[in-house]
Amino acid sequence: MDRHEVQMKRRPDGGDTAQLGKAGSEAAHAVRHVDTVDVGSLRAGFSPRLDGVSARHARLLVELADEVPPIVVQRSSLRVVDGMHRLRAARARGDRQIPVVYFDGSDVDAFVAAVQLNVEHGLPLTTRDRLAAAERILASHPQWSDRRIASVCGVAAKTVATLRRRSTDESHHLNIRIGRDGRRHPVSVEEGRRLAEEIVRREPGVSLREMARRSGISVGTAFDVRRKTLGEARAPAAEAAAAGPSAEMRDSASTDRLPATAQDLKAVIRPQLARLIEDPSLRYTDHGKALLRLLSATLAFISQSANAAETVPAHCHEPLRAVAQACAGGWHQFSEMLSE
Structure with missing residues (x-):
């Protein structure tokens, strides 16, 4: 990579800093100012290019003395993380x-930083380079999810999953993996539910969001695990449908918070739904749009x-009555999850 544009930022003291990008900042916590070193003191180091430096590309860079950004160098060893072509061009000049x-x-x-920087900018890595890099990162970071490794190497997550399945190294097949968001996620939902059950037994007062975060499951799944574990569940849907609405739901329905007629209910819902439709966090996301469609269909x-x-x-x-009551129970459960 040799046309990488290092993002320049101003420090409070007025100096320049160079940000290495996501991989570099994650791995090294490195945001440093631009320095100058002797060309002869630098060594080849972490390039993911299996065929080494391209002489042709280096020759092109010889004429770009004032346009190329600083190279990235590991401080402890003075080995080049990113910029071997620029270094070759500087020596040629x-x-x-x-x-x-x-x-x-x-x-x-x-090496992770070198791969991502080369994927994002400069002379493109070959497919062979990317696959080799994915295998190497899988070996050094087996706790990373397939999607995270794929995003670094510029390959498909399915490709990384295939490499992982082929591996005989047991460390590559962990039950919990760290995703691109930095959170721990269980490979199996059942494993996540088991972890959540252990958490709620140890800490009955833990919030749903905290339980979901620590076990790597959704808030809805955490709600289901908690109510089953603590015996807070209402009757299953079929029993609830046969028995009619729960006492809690009947009490709620009898309060002044719920309108008595469909027309009154629409009058309450429509203004709230209009606000939700205008909210960018719902309007411009896939999950948000799906929820808005569901709410609109319900109102209709x-x-x-x-x-x-x-x-x-x-x-x-009777079948429709059972279905309607089960749906009402589902919406009520959803409202409880929101209150959490």
């Missing part, structure tokens, strides 16, 4: 010094529920 940004991470983290059904009830054949009343 007879330069005695070259600007550098220091990297303060370990060797394995320096409420407005037609009286007509629908009149047209349903008598022999369908």
